[in-house]
Amino acid sequence: MLKPLLALLLLATALPATAQTPALYMPRDIQRAFDNGTRAPDGRPGPKYWQNRARYDITVQAAPPARDIRGRETITYFNNSPDTLRQVVMRLTMNIHRPGAARDADANPDYLTTGLVIDTFRVNGQARPAPFADGGTARSLPLARPLAPRDSVTFSIAWHFPVSVESGREGQIDPTTFFLAYFYPRVAVYDDYAGWDRLPFVDSKEFYNDFNDYTLRVQAPANYIVWATGTLQNPDQVLQKAAAKRLKQSLTSDKVIHVATAADLAKNAVTAQRPLNTWTFTARDISDVTCGLSNHYVWDAASVVVDARTKRRANMQAAYADSTIDFRESVKNGQYALGWFSNPQNWPGVAYPFPTMTAFQGFADMEYPMMVNDSPQKDPKFAQFVQDHEIAHTWFPFYMGINESRFAFMDEGWATTFERLINTAENGAATADQLYKQFRVNGWIRDRNAAQDLPIITPSSELRAGYGNNAYGKPSLSYFALKDLLGDALFKKCLHTFMDRWHGKHPTPWDYFNSFTNTAGQDLTWFFQNWFFTNHYIDLAVAPVTGPAVTVQNPGGFAIPFDLALEYTDGTKATLHQSPAVWQANPRQATIPVPKAVKSVTLQQGVFMDANERDNSWR
DSSP: OOOHHHHHHHHTOOOOOSTTSOSOOOOHHHHHHHHHTSBOTTSSBOTTOOOOEEEEEEEEEOOTTSOEEEEEEEEEEEOOSSSOEEEEEEEOGGGGGSTTOOOSSOOOGGGOOOOOEEEEEEETTEEEOOOOTTOOSEEEEEEEEEEOTTOEEEEEEEEEEEOOSSOSSSEEEETTEEEEOSOSOEEOOEETTTEEOOOOOOSSSOOOOOOEEEEEEEEEETTOEEEESSEESOHHHHBOHHHHHHHHHHTSOSSOEEEEOHHHHHTTOSBOOSSEEEEEEEEEEESOOOEEEESSEEEEEEEEEEETTTTEEEEEEEEEETTOSGGGGHHHHHHHHHHHHHSTTSSSOOOOOSSEEEEEESSOOEEETTEEEEOOOSSHHHHHHHHHHHHHTIIIIITTTOOTTTOGGGTHHHHHHHHHHHHHHHHOHHHHHHHHIIIIIHHHHTOOOGGGGSOTTSOGGGOSTTHHHHHTHHHHHHHHHHHHHHOHHHHHHHHHHHHHHHTTSOOOHHHHHHHHHHHHTSOOHHHHHHHHSSOOBOOOEEOOOOBSEEEEEOSSBOOOOEEEEEEETTSOEEEEEEOGGGGSSOTTEEEEEOSSOEEEEEEEOTTSOOSOGGGSEEO
């Protein structure tokens, strides 16, 4: 049975929100936020915008090959909302490993564990029975004393869980190498449109977090190096003098420095030789922290200027098994990516906002704030392609607090777009476009399954079969179509304005639509309606030419750019570019005047692959 919300999305009925808001379908919860003044019709945060935040002080202990992880934390949670909160929702993501947990795919035995167990739990210093024994990934906790606006509450929690043998986004990489992500209990997002984020983590979708301040202490035995989100605060305490010196040199070095080589590790010449070292990292105004540790991963590092005005540098690091060939280029590739993405002449053209970035050899090909967990690749160019994509996520979702679990196209679509743009700079347009079509377009345009053509705006949490295409390729194509429509200069102005307005905040798709319309100074409602609220696909066709014009039909419906490759009867040739604006008046047919009699016409669509190419030419 079709769920009511999904049916409504498929109808894509244009419902006027306010007199100033584009007539796009708007869910009632988001409409309420506009009515309450927390979001503005011009795409800015409203005058009453608010968001909550927290301060986390976390200590976690790991001693591979033992898989038991033990942690304790203090969370100070600040209620900046106008609401009195009588409960909080806690996220316990490690419970995804429990047998019987709700998941979008089957789980192998090595993935399963007993999940996260809370040992002690205190609220404002008062002991409470350890909650959440039922093992869910998102659980409500009633508060004995309601949390008033502008007040705070403190949670003190101790917990433990076993690292899963099968690694994905997190887990055991090998018996003495762990990557820990989502490993600590956290307070879910409470926002101005949906209230508490209660969506369970089902392993295929991603995440939604507040911007918090973190102190992370990772306790590990001697000879285990720890890499983590944030800035290492005590290198002189956890590293031997020579290694600490090399790490410090890397902060200003363009040249790759081998902070820890295989030979250094064999001689136990890297970490301090205490039984247990405590590595302390701090990060501010960030949505998450992760860490990895190993007793045999080598360590490379260098830096790159990410803000030419201030000469600010970011430190690029890599942690990997010495036998992994493609990771030997990881720091160089990361330097290039951080510099390229940060350059105002490129895309997104916003300076990398963090002090570090670490590429950790794992299995996930997954992004985290200041870290990526990437799998080894036989093709070094493809390894760079993967790492570029994960680093691109810095700006979407981490520069802005995007709700990936509901609106995955707001981050995956942009990262996919930037991936093609940087790949063009690295390898040329032909190579970049071929890879983009192969991985981002072909699987969708060749798949006739109705689930693949659900509107992009469909909440990601409601998708299974169509999730990948709705999150990656289709929205990316829409961004490229809009770039063609507006031109590079205006498109970048709109992008930067949107990012500036929502940096450190929680934008929704309607904030994106409204901000671009406002900044562009033109009504883009028709474009967003076409790309995000319909079940269109890409299919153009050339009609027989009978006069001084060429008619192109659009049975697929999407407003895409294309070129008309023309041969005239006098033997001359020409190529006429058509932006998506050609579809504004009539989304199903466009008539393009030509100066003289035509002998043949061929459509050229670039990365906008056509579902039926048999009718793309006429003679």
